[in-house]
Amino acid sequence: MKKTSFLFLFVILAVFSVLLGSRFFPLSEQVRAQTTPTTAEERLDLRVGQFFRDLQSNTPGGTVFADFFRDGSQVVRTASDAVETMSSRYTDLILDIGRLHDFEKIESQTFGNDVIVLRYISKHDNAPVLWSFRFYRPPRPTSTATSTPPSSPSGSTWNLILVRFDTNFEI
Numbered sequence: 001m002k003k004t005s006f007l008f009l010f011v012i013l014a015v016f017s018v019l020l021g022s023r024f025f026p027l028s029e030q031v032r033a034q035t036t037p038t039t040a041e042e043r044l045d046l047r048v049g050q051f052f053r054d055l056q057s058n059t060p061g062g063t064v065f066a067d068f069f070r071d072g073s074q075v076v077r078t079a080s081d082a083v084e085t086m087s088s089r090y091t092d093l094i095l096d097i098g099r100l101h102d103f104e105k106i107e108s109q110t111f112g113n114d115v116i117v118l119r120y121i122s123k124h125d126n127a128p129v130l131w132s133f134r135f136y137r138p139p140r141p142t143s144t145a146t147s148t149p150p151s152s153p154s155g156s157t158w159n160l161i162l163v164r165f166d167t168n169f170e171i
Contacts, residue, residue, distance in 0.1 A: 040158060041110070041116055041118070044116055044118060044133075044158060045105060045118060048105075048118055051064065051068045052122060054067070055090075055100050056099075056100050056101075064087075065083050065086055066083050066087070069082075069083045093165075097124040097167065098124045098126045098127075099124060099125060100124055101124065102122070102123040103120050103122045103131075104120060104121050105120050106119050107119040114136060115135070115136050116135045116158070117132060117133070117134050118135075120133075122165075128167070128169075129165050129166065130166055130167070130168075131163070131164070131165045132163070132164045132165075133163055134162035135158040135159065135160055135161065136158065136159050137158050137159070
């Protein structure tokens with residue numbers, strides 16, 4: 001009799017803990033906590049996803065492109081007006097195709113260990129836009145016994161080296 005009542009009490013406590021646990025920690029938060037990005041591709045995917053969310057919430061001509069390229073971008077270092085040109089081109093484009101509603105990752109490619117290309121489709125009122133983001137991780141300099149290591153080693157971050165977007169899809 002004691003075993004049966006103990007087992008019954010245990011089952012009730014288990015059911016309540018599951019029910020209360022899901023109430024205080026919704027499933028989306030539980031899943032999010034378990035899916036922290038571990039690979040470079042996952043981290044870059046989060047970075048690009050934030051770029052699209054920023055595009056959704058900002059007006060055309062804002063600082064979204066400048067903010068995105070400022071974080072480890074070769075584009076900004078090699079051509080100072082590239083960001084302004086791209087932002088202006090995007091502003092002109094959305095006047096024709098409407099505002100951004102959603103985005104979807106459609107492909108990722110790796111080239112060796114140090115190049116990742118991520119492709120997305122952004123979904124607008126009148127047409128989709130195909131995006132391509134190319135990231136490169138420069139090699140870390142090798143140190144020799146006679147040389148002094150640099151104060152901030154290169155190769156620790158991924159540089160954004162190319163962004164393309166277009167409404168023309170080549171199939």
